[in-house]
Amino acid sequence: MAEKTYLQAISDGLRLEMRHDKRVFVIGEDVGVYGGAFKVTLDFQEEFGPWRVIDAPLSETAIVGGCTGAAIMGMRPVAEMQFSDFISCAWDQLVTVAAKQRWRAGTPVPITVRLPSGGGFSGGPFHSQNPESSFAHIPGLKIVCPATPEDAKGLLATSIQDPNPVLYFEHKHLYRRIKAEVPDERYQTPFGEARVHREGDDVTVVTWGAMVWTADEAAKQLEGDGVSVEILDLRTLIPWDRKAVLESVRKTSKVVVLHEDTLTGGFGGEIAATIAEEAFEDLDAPVKRIAAPDTPVPFSPVLEKAYIPQVDDVAAGLRELAEY
Amino acid sequence: MATTSAIDVVMPQMGVSVSEGTITKWLKQEGEAIAADEPLLEISTDKVDTEVPSPGEGVVQQILVQEGETVDVGTKLAVIAPAGAEAAPAEAPAPEPEEAPAPEPEPEPEPEPVAAAPEPAQAPPPAPPPEPAEPTDGAGEKTFVSPVVARIASEHGVDIGQVQGTGRGGRVTKKDIMGFVESGPPAAPPEAPAAPMAPEPVAPPEPAAPEPAAAPEAPPEPVPAAAAPPPPKPAAPPPPKPEPEPVAAGAGETVEPMNAMRRGIAEHMRRSLDTSAHVTTVFEIDMSRVVALRNKLKPEYQKSYGVNPTYLAFIARATIEAMKNWPWVNAEIRGEQIVRKNYVNLGIAVALEGGQGLIVPVIKNAEGLNLLGLARSIADIAERSRNKKLMPDDVQGGTFTITNPGGWGAIIGTPIISQPQVAILDVEALVKRPVVVQDESGQDVIAIRPMMNLCLSYDHRLVDGAYAAQFMKELRENLESWDESAY
Numbered sequence A: 001m002a003e004k005t006y007l008q009a010i011s012d013g014l015r016l017e018m019r020h021d022k023r024v025f026v027i028g029e030d031v032g033v034y035g036g037a038f039k040v041t042l043d044f045q046e047e048f049g050p051w052r053v054i055d056a057p058l059s060e061t062a063i064v065g066g067c068t069g070a071a072i073m074g075m076r077p078v079a080e081m082q083f084s085d086f087i088s089c090a091w092d093q094l095v096t097v098a099a100k101q102r103w104r105a106g107t108p109v110p111i112t113v114r115l116p117s118g119g120g121f122s123g124g125p126f127h128s129q130n131p132e133s134s135f136a137h138i139p140g141l142k143i144v145c146p147a148t149p150e151d152a153k154g155l156l157a158t159s160i161q162d163p164n165p166v167l168y169f170e171h172k173h174l175y176r177r178i179k180a181e182v183p184d185e186r187y188q189t190p191f192g193e194a195r196v197h198r199e200g201d202d203v204t205v206v207t208w209g210a211m212v213w214t215a216d217e218a219a220k221q222l223e224g225d226g227v228s229v230e231i232l233d234l235r236t237l238i239p240w241d242r243k244a245v246l247e248s249v250r251k252t253s254k255v256v257v258l259h260e261d262t263l264t265g266g267f268g269g270e271i272a273a274t275i276a277e278e279a280f281e282d283l284d285a286p287v288k289r290i291a292a293p294d295t296p297v298p299f300s301p302v303l304e305k306a307y308i309p310q311v312d313d314v315a316a317g318l319r320e321l322a323e324y
Numbered sequence B: 001m002a003t004t005s006a007i008d009v010v011m012p013q014m015g016v017s018v019s020e021g022t023i024t025k026w027l028k029q030e031g032e033a034i035a036a037d038e039p040l041l042e043i044s045t046d047k048v049d050t051e052v053p054s055p056g057e058g059v060v061q062q063i064l065v066q067e068g069e070t071v072d073v074g075t076k077l078a079v080i081a082p083a084g085a086e087a088a089p090a091e092a093p094a095p096e097p098e099e100a101p102a103p104e105p106e107p108e109p110e111p112e113p114v115a116a117a118p119e120p121a122q123a124p125p126p127a128p129p130p131e132p133a134e135p136t137d138g139a140g141e142k143t144f145v146s147p148v149v150a151r152i153a154s155e156h157g158v159d160i161g162q163v164q165g166t167g168r169g170g171r172v173t174k175k176d177i178m179g180f181v182e183s184g185p186p187a188a189p190p191e192a193p194a195a196p197m198a199p200e201p202v203a204p205p206e207p208a209a210p211e212p213a214a215a216p217e218a219p220p221e222p223v224p225a226a227a228a229p230p231p232p233k234p235a236a237p238p239p240p241k242p243e244p245e246p247v248a249a250g251a252g253e254t255v256e257p258m259n260a261m262r263r264g265i266a267e268h269m270r271r272s273l274d275t276s277a278h279v280t281t282v283f284e285i286d287m288s289r290v291v292a293l294r295n296k297l298k299p300e301y302q303k304s305y306g307v308n309p310t311y312l313a314f315i316a317r318a319t320i321e322a323m324k325n326w327p328w329v330n331a332e333i334r335g336e337q338i339v340r341k342n343y344v345n346l347g348i349a350v351a352l353e354g355g356q357g358l359i360v361p362v363i364k365n366a367e368g369l370n371l372l373g374l375a376r377s378i379a380d381i382a383e384r385s386r387n388k389k390l391m392p393d394d395v396q397g398g399t400f401t402i403t404n405p406g407g408w409g410a411i412i413g414t415p416i417i418s419q420p421q422v423a424i425l426d427v428e429a430l431v432k433r434p435v436v437v438q439d440e441s442g443q444d445v446i447a448i449r450p451m452m453n454l455c456l457s458y459d460h461r462l463v464d465g466a467y468a469a470q471f472m473k474e475l476r477e478n479l480e481s482w483d484e485s486a487y
Helices: A006-020 A044-048 A060-072 A084-105 A132-136 A149-161 A211-223 A242-252 A267-278 A301-307 A311-323 B147-156 B174-183 B192-197 B260-275 B288-305 B311-323 B371-386 B465-480
Strands: A002-005 A024-028 A053-055 A076-080 A112-117 A142-144 A166-171 A179-182 A195-198 A203-207 A229-233 A236-238 A255-262 A288-292 B007-010 B020-026 B039-044 B049-053 B058-063 B070-072 B076-081 B278-286 B332-334 B337-339 B346-348 B350-352 B357-359 B400-403 B423-438 B444-459
Touching (some): A002 A006, A006 A024, A006 A044, A006 A149, A006 A179, A024 A044, A024 A060, A044 A053, A060 A076, A060 A084, A076 A149, A084 A112, A084 A132, A132 A142, A132 A166, A149 A166, A149 A179, A203 A211, A211 A229, A211 A255, A229 A242, A255 A267, A255 A311, A288 A311, B020 B260, B288 B371, B311 B400, B350 B371
Parallel strands (some): A024 A053, A024 A076, A112 A166, A203 A229, A255 A288, B346 B400
Antiparallel strands (some): A142 A236, B007 B076, B020 B070, B058 B076, B332 B337, B350 B357, B423 B444
């Protein structure tokens, strides 16, 4: 065990998978010589050589399309989008080809697409988005959103070994901010199993990614008011752990669904709907969604702060439910 | 027994533990004439399916509960009016003198219905329907009841109006109602699930008190079902029953609701395991003597009495005989007391076809029956079980039960005791086996013998292992050395 940042954990996990399995290679813009926009693959080319750490041209379509072909031929590619926002360029390759190949032809497409996502540092509308729900809607893709260094490493390993296309959303705001002990060896964190980040009795927060930490701070605020908050970190959205969510709802009967993505069509709507369908008679208050407003992400630090759910916003929502 | 005034027909009490029944079929329609004791309708409860006879002669004036509906015991099902009487409105005040005929079969024409004013035998009023969750706060205004609060209120029979609300606008929150339920307010009714199997009254002074059917003397003529005695304490109306939670069917699954009998079995079996300390002891019986005797008696029994002397009849007889020395096997725990019985009401488990359920009709005072009498009684109740002709009285008051899965080839079992009894005997298949016996010169030899396992499950709270084994030993001796003249 050693203390690692979220970013170091991703880097460590990727390196171990590449050492373990020669079929694993990395491709992306500036991932080789430069070591990646965020230095996740720093020094990778020195260890694994230019054929396994490939600098790609500025074409997400080519990156994902090439990965898909390589995967069909038996490789286990890991693509890096410099920013998750750019994945829209690869939409067709991902949605039309990779997601449906197994269904059409029976061939697995074991690709992992790393997607540095999220805001909080004035990245503006092209470098701050959280497009997970767009892809959660596409059958055939898996969606992973780690919140902790340990999960970041374990979920990356699971993503690489999974026979399906996996979108691995790594939150940029967690890269160097979150540090924790991470096991040194290889390990896998299973998909579809939520993590109870914090146990509580009065209100449940269902969330993932960076918002786990926002919820954590809000929960600490409410502790002083005698409100006990349970935080469920979904870890993966496809598949997502309905059982854990419904169990928590049955316990607390009050739920906040929290995400950094915009409200309309956000994955929180799916969770809220599932709770309404399957745990209606366990609810003691309406399911509350806390999310970004339906606008692009603003540049201005003041506006961005108003845009991304903050600790005080979450605390206010929790209080409202606690007092309901 | 021509009725002189309108009589109500109510859902009869089909056993102390039965709280509701389902109307399966009306045999008479409104306006049809009906004779006293003529079958009026068929009902199904978790204990028995049966016909309800008309309590008097007259015309079916009104049918109040439709086929398929399930109602509480005591609910008014129909009104029988005097023949030729004007079809009165449903609310016609009926003094109902015949409602409580007691054991007295005399038709007492009542010239002055007023004289019959007190109506002690009046059945309890039907339970009020569960209060829809619409409580009011102190100001009398309606406040929102969340789904979980409504569900908890319904499950626990709580009137939300009595709960102090601490939520927004005085709303009752889940915490409020959970606190209310847990602190056990004085007015809280018993938990609904416990109601259908209300415990027997503890230690009544007379053994006959709780259940007339269990009296040592043979009961008189079966009482017409509609005039069945009301439940011991009709004071408290049954609490509202929670609706069973609907279950979602998964792929490849089908979901069907439990019928009343299945629900009853499920509840009783679980409750029995939660109540008694179950232990099972198995004995091997050499049935050579019984087989020989049965082969000898069979033609005679069939010719003279039209009845088959089954192995079950032999075993029942030998069991009752063994109980004389081991009476606790036929006893009961009531509170902290041991209730011993000088009679044996022998329950015989009868499986209904196609896994439809199980019914345990009771042979009353079986200790007074010889082998022929038992064979007849077993054939009779088995027949009536399958034809749905059992009377409510037939399934009540058992003191010991025999179950007989051996007919299907079972060789060992650990049956569950029928509460409040303390033991149940499981009769297994008769199988030819090689066994070691001694020949005339005292040498061990291997012989082919018809062997049978008898498994006794008993409640270790009362019956210890040694006691049970000694009872079983005597039962085995009774069977292996059957004395034809003695039984």
